[in-house]
Amino acid sequence: MIYLDNAATTKPCPEAVHAALEAMTDNFGNPSSLHRAGLNAQLAVDRARKAIADSLGATPDNIIFTSGATESNNLALRGISAAYGRKRRRIVASAVEHASVEETLADLESKGFEVVRVSPREDGRFYPEDFLAACNEETVLLTMMYVNNETGYILPVKETFTAAKRRFKDIITHTDCVQAYMKLPVKANQLGADLISLSGHKIHGVKGVGALYIRKGVRVLPVVTGGKQEKGIRSGTESVPLICAFGAAVEKLSTTISERWEHVTSLKTRLTELLAEIEGVEVNSPADGSPYVVNISAAGKRSEIMLHYLEGRDIYVSSGSACSKGQQSGVLGQFGITGKRADSALRISMTADTTEAEIEAFAQALAEGIASVRG
Ligand code: PMP
Secondary structure, rough: HHHHHHHHOOOOOOHHHHHHHHHHOOOOOOOOOOHHHHHHHHHHHHHHHHHHHHOOOOOHHEEEEEOOOHHHHHHHHHHHHHHHHOOOOEEEEEEOHHHHHHHHHHHHHHHHOOOEEEEOOOOOOOOOHHHHOOOOOOOEEEEEOOOOOOOEEEHHOOOOHHHHHHHHHOEEEEOOOOOOOOOOOOOOHHHHHOOEEEHHHHHHOOOOEEEEEOOOOOOOOOOOOOOOOHHOOOOOOOOOHHHHHHHHHHHHOOOOHHHHHHHHHHHHHHHHHHOOOOOOOOOOOEEEOOOOOOEEEOOOOHHHHHHHHHHHHOOEEEEOOOOOOOOOOOOHHHHHHHHHHHEEEEEEEEEOOOOOOHHHHHHHHHHHHHHHHHO
C-alpha cells in the first residue's frame, strides 16, 4: 500500500502504540483518583503534557488536553467569545480555515458576533496588512491557521499576530497548527499566539486526542463542564492512553523537525518534476508551501474517479480535504482554483516515511489513470 493521505491521518508510530498499550494494561488508573494507580496515570499524563509544552516553548500549565483539534478549535473560539465577547463582538479570521473553525465562526455569527473573513489576494497570497485592516478596537479574536490543510500554503501568522498585538493591545490570537505541528517549529511566543490548537493523529499519535495551548492570563470559559479536570476548562476523565500516545509521538518527532522537512522537500521536488511530464496536470500548491501537502489538478479528470482508480492500484490520496468527505469546501476557490481545475483536484500528503520510489509509483499510476479513465 502506498499511503499518501497523511494530512487526513497518519499511521501511529510504534512508540505511540506502545505508550497507549501500556496505559491500557499496566497503567489504567484514573488520573483523578487519590491512590497510587491514579497517581501513576497522572504521572503519565504529566509526562505527555510536558513534552507538548516543551515543544511549544511553554510550560505544562499552558496545555489543556481535548478530544482532538476540532474540540480545541471549538474551545478556543467559543471559550474566548464567552469570556470576552460581551463588549467586543468582532472576530477576524482567514477565509481558508478548516471546517472546525469555519462552522464555529458561522455559529457565533448567528449568535450576534460580527465575523470578518480575510481572503488571499489575486496572487493567491495572504498579506498581514489585510488582516490588520479588518481588525478594530471591537475585535476580540484574530484566528488564522498556520498551514492550510488543502494546499500546504503557509499563512503569515507571526507577522500578522505581532503587528495586530502592537496595534490592538487586547486582541486575542488563535492559530490552528494541526498541519504545521512537528513539521515547522511551532513556538507560542515567536508566533505571538495566545491559543494554539493541536491534534495527535496528524503526527503519528492516535485519533481522538488533541490539545489547546492557552497563554497564562488568557481566560477561556469551558464548553464541556463537569468534574473540573484540566483546570476546569475541559471536564471529563482524561484519555490516558491517547494522551500518552500523543506525548510519545511528540517526544519522538520534536528533535527531527528540520531533517524531516528537508527529506519531504526533496520528495516534493521529485514529485513536481514527475508531474511536469504528465500532460494537463497542474500543481495548485505554492512552491514555498509546506512540502507535506501537494495539491494538484489531474487534467480535468474528476477527483473521485481518479481517487478510486488510484485506490485500485493500492495508492491512497484525497480529493480536496478528507474532512469534507469529498465535498468542496470552497477553500480551493479562495486560492483561485475553480471550475474543472477544482473538480479534478487531488491532495497528495506525505510524511517522513514516504519514499522516492512511492512518489515515482504514484506519478506512474497517475499518468496511466489520466490516459485510461473517462472524465
Ligand atoms: N484543523 C486542521 C487544519 C485539520 O487539518 C484538521 C484535521 N483534518 C482538524 C483541524 C481537525 O482535527 P481533528 O481530526 O483532531 O479533530
